[in-house]
Amino acid sequence: MESALILGAFHFWLAMVTKQDIIEGLRSIGLERGDSVIVHSSLSSFGRVDGGPGTVVDAILAVLGDEGTLVVPTFNYDPGIFDPQTTPSVVGVITETVRKRPDAFRSKHPTHSVAAIGRLARVLVEDHEKTHPFGRGSPLFKLLQANGKILLLGTDLTTCSMVHVAEEIVEVPYLDRQRNVAIKMPSGKIIRRWIRRPGCSRGFGVLEDILRERCQLAETKIGACTARLVRARDVVEAAVQMLRDDPESLLCSLPDCGTCAEARAMIAARQTEEKDREVTELSEQEEQTIRLIEKQFENVTIEPFEIAKGDNQPN
Ligand SMILES: [Zn+2]
Incomplete structure (x- = not known):
């Protein structure tokens, strides 16, 4: 005043x-x-x-x-x-x-x-x-x-x-x-x-x-x-x-701004979506590679290579 x-x-x-x-x-x-x-x-x-x-x-x-x-x-x-x-x-x-x-x-x-x-x-x-x-x-x-x-x-x-x-x-x-x-x-x-x-x-x-x-x-x-x-x-x-x-x-970055908080959540959701898509694409590629290798042999099934989880690794 x-x-x-x-x-x-x-x-x-x-x-x-x-x-x-x-x-x-x-x-x-x-x-x-x-x-x-x-x-x-x-x-x-x-x-x-x-x-x-x-x-x-x-x-x-x-x-x-x-x-x-x-x-x-x-x-x-x-x-x-x-x-x-x-x-x-x-x-x-x-x-x-x-x-x-x-x-x-x-x-x-x-x-x-x-x-x-x-x-x-x-x-x-x-x-x-x-x-x-x-x-x-x-x-x-x-x-x-x-x-x-x-x-x-x-x-x-x-x-x-x-x-x-x-x-x-x-x-x-x-x-x-x-x-x-x-x-x-x-x-x-x-x-x-x-x-x-x-x-x-x-x-x-x-x-x-x-x-x-x-x-x-x-x-x-x-x-x-x-x-x-x-x-x-x-x-x-x-x-x-x-x-x-x-x-x-x-x-x-105003603490009372619900709109920007919502926007940040929408950005994070989009990033998660993109990451998920990437992971799916990668595993599809790996699968294809294994099928290609199997085709070169008769009656052979190849187990995909995975890194064993150590005991002290978080689940
Ligand atoms: Zn805002």
């Missing part, structure tokens, strides 16, 4: 952030005219913005120009009954502002929809409801193909949903968790469906140091907000590399 008061007072003394401040800040970290960019954001991180969330959206669009595309997550997580027309985004007021713009297109995925404005908007949001939240054909997967960028306004890599695309590409063993959701169709009819539930993102912060070391993360301050820009391809490349080395590498 006390720290909130001090923080509040601190914000009060900060100069009001203007549209021009934001435009200049974004250009300084490499956001350019014509870019396609997904923005993860916290309005309060700026301190005070002259004109509020609309100013942040206008500033981004001014940098992108008519040729560019702005994408924001409009996730609702807890499904309830998803209505693409009315279900609000729960990931910040900037995302809600974009969703409500008359020129915005929103995808119809029942838990992880996005809203987009600009040249690629329609293409990106199309058919999201037919695929997994971050699978092939999802808006973020398409944004990766379009060589898009990721802008983090006052948030860190734990909000970077593009990392889930890397999990899909690697096909990590913990992808296929399901949840049941209700969706309101344009006709007004309510249908129920089982869909994939993405994992926890609280461990994604480990990517930050890697991207910084590779000089792929551009950073600046806009008011009190730390703004970061990175290419989607750089994030996915780094994440794929980590996941291939160790499928647990992007899970969080």
Whole structure:
């Protein structure tokens, strides 16, 4: 409470952030005219913005120009009954502002929809409801193909949903968790469906140091907000590399996280399965070898060679 008061007072003394401040800040970290960019954001991180969330959206669009595309997550997580027309985004007021713009297109995925404005908007949001939240054909997967960028306004890599695309590409063993959701169709009819539930993102912060070391993360301050820009391809490349080395590498280690505990169990189960398959394949090979040898002799049965267990060996 006390720290909130001090923080509040601190914000009060900060100069009001203007549209021009934001435009200049974004250009300084490499956001350019014509870019396609997904923005993860916290309005309060700026301190005070002259004109509020609309100013942040206008500033981004001014940098992108008519040729560019702005994408924001409009996730609702807890499904309830998803209505693409009315279900609000729960990931910040900037995302809600974009969703409500008359020129915005929103995808119809029942838990992880996005809203987009600009040249690629329609293409990106199309058919999201037919695929997994971050699978092939999802808006973020398409944004990766379009060589898009990721802008983090006052948030860190734990909000970077593009990392889930890397999990899909690697096909990590913990992808296929399901949840049941209700969706309101344009006709007004309510249908129920089982869909994939993405994992926890609280461990994604480990990517930050890697991207910084590779000089792929551009950073600046806009008011009190730390703004970061990175290419989607750089994030996915780094994440794929980590996941291939160790499928647990992007899970969080928070003691209360049941999702990551479940993910670890799924990884272990997959490894056991693979080991079992290997053992079966090996014993089939051995059997074949013995049959081949037997064929060379008449009426001879060969006992397979086994190492005798010593007395002191554990059973
Ligand atoms: Zn977790």
